[in-house]
Amino acid sequence: MTTRTSPVLLVLGSPSQAEAERHGAPADHFADPLSPVANALDLGITRGDGIFETITVVGGIPQALDAHLARLERSASMLDLPAPHLAAWRTSVFAAVDRHTEVPEAFVKLLYTRGVEGSGRPTGWVWMQPSGDFSRERTDGIDVVLLDRGYPSTVAQTSPWLLQGAKTLSYAVNKAALREAHRRGADDVIFVSSDGLLLEGPTSTVILKLDGRLVTPRPDFGLLPGTTQESVFEIAAHNGYRTGYEALTPADLRLADAAWLVSSVRNAAPIRSVDGAPRAVDAPLTDSLNAGLASRTT
Secondary structure, eight states: OBBSSOEEEEESSBHHHHHSSTTTOOOEEEETTTSOOOOOTTTHHHOOOOEEEEEEETTTTTHHHHHHHHHHHHHHTTTOOBOOOOOHHHHHHHHHHHHHHOOOOEEEEEEEEEBTTOOOEEEEEEEEEEEEOOHHHHOEEEEEEEOOOEEESTTHHHHHHGOOOBBBBHHHHHHHHHHHHTTTTTTTEEEEESOOBBBBBTBBBEEEEEEEEEEEEEEGTTTOHHHHHHHHHHHHHTTTTTTEEEOOOOHHHHSSSEEEETTTTTHHHHHHHEEEEOOOOHHHHHHHHHHHTTTTTO
């Protein structure tokens, strides 16, 4: 296996299905991570007009790769981007993993944009680097605050042009929400709809343990379908827990036996306080969920 000091950057020659079918489409190539590879007029840079996925790699195995590629395809459709060439993206992930120095945990980020304005040709690249140390968040837990997202839970049906539920590059609002959490002395955020329902975190999915079952807010509330949440539900079902998608409120969060924010790189982070009010952490179940997530082979 060929390795190089991380990070790794790979530029796709044919990120879209249409590009792959063009005669003489350029080949993928590795690039110097410290050298510029994107055009300054790329719409992903100038307008945030693009999508991305972040895939955890544990022991050289990309976790939930099929689910991430399916979500990439879904987000592209929502943005009317050219259909991504999924075979090329899959190959690029494994090429980056083979190129990267082996570490216990890393992540691969897929970035797909509309390309340079007027060109009609999308841009795609893959970035891989070691993950940060999230042992504290996974064991001690995180403090969260509730913030109003400003949209009703019906926004995906009434206003699809707002792209709720797509994983876009437009993360300015999510970053602003996290800065507000830090100003309030917290680590993270759970968004609440204007009609009072729990939604999701800026970069994560909410899971509650209620009455012996694990539940998460319904994805039709304009939420990003959580690949890690899906894996958690599979692990939970294997261990005898009932799971479900429900309309949940802040009151449910307060009453829950345990709660987590789950995401691809941080995995399952137990919530230890909400708006400054302490809440119980289920350490054994948290450890079980994180062990299950780390042992995935697909």
